[in-house]
Amino acid sequence: MTGLIALLGSGEYLDVMNDVDRRLLAETGKTTPRVVCLPTAAGQEGAASISRWSRLGVDHFVKLGADAEAVPVVDRATADEPQHADKIRAADLIYFSGGDPGHLYRALAGTKTWDAVVAARARGAVLAGCSAGAMILGQYLPDRFSLNFNFDSGFGWIAGCLILPHFDRLPFRPILLPMVRRKLKDGQYALGIDENTALVGRVGGAWDVMGAAGVSLMTRRDTHRHRTGSRLTLPHASTDA
16 A cells, blocks of 8 residues: 655645645544654755744644654755654654755655655555655656756656646746746656645545645646646656656
8 A cells, every 4th residue: 555645836834735734634544643744855944944844844733633743854864864764654644845856855865764755655654745845756856957957857756747836936937838848758747736736646546636726737748727626647657768
């Protein structure tokens, strides 16, 4: 069994996402679910930002009835600390908040923390990622330092997919989106997830659009828009780079 996944365009730990988070908590089947909040994507923003995201996550999920803890995984060194991995492995819901997707991926890849995430999901734990936390689950990450909008690698849980959060607020959309679509090969696609919106489901199953706005599914040839309340199936996409 593999756990439910929530991909959020923005809105982590805010009341606007309460319905989404209540669904995630209910999915655990626990009266008082164990939630771990990971501020890893903000690991290069300094102690104040890390502390803020940690506090917001714990306060939010405690208010919703969970047993919540922030685990201070902020770089590769802390991602390899066994005590952090143990807490993540035992969690019912693992939540990655936003920040820098490149730092988040590099901090986690090949570490004890990521091994613990994989093990927890394999036994049915729920995983939520907001913004950068969602982006790393796709097959590809946008190389934001490239004028050609090249793709780096993500963890590939959503095969063949590039995930674009804050989609309704992306700057230079008339220029950016045609560029993204031209970069997509046959069998690849992009998911544009609007702010305060989540796509919730399981790999190989149905996905629900929840929250304030919608999700856009783009291929090289066309774009399909799915409003909140919609249910969709993601393409069985190629993972060829």
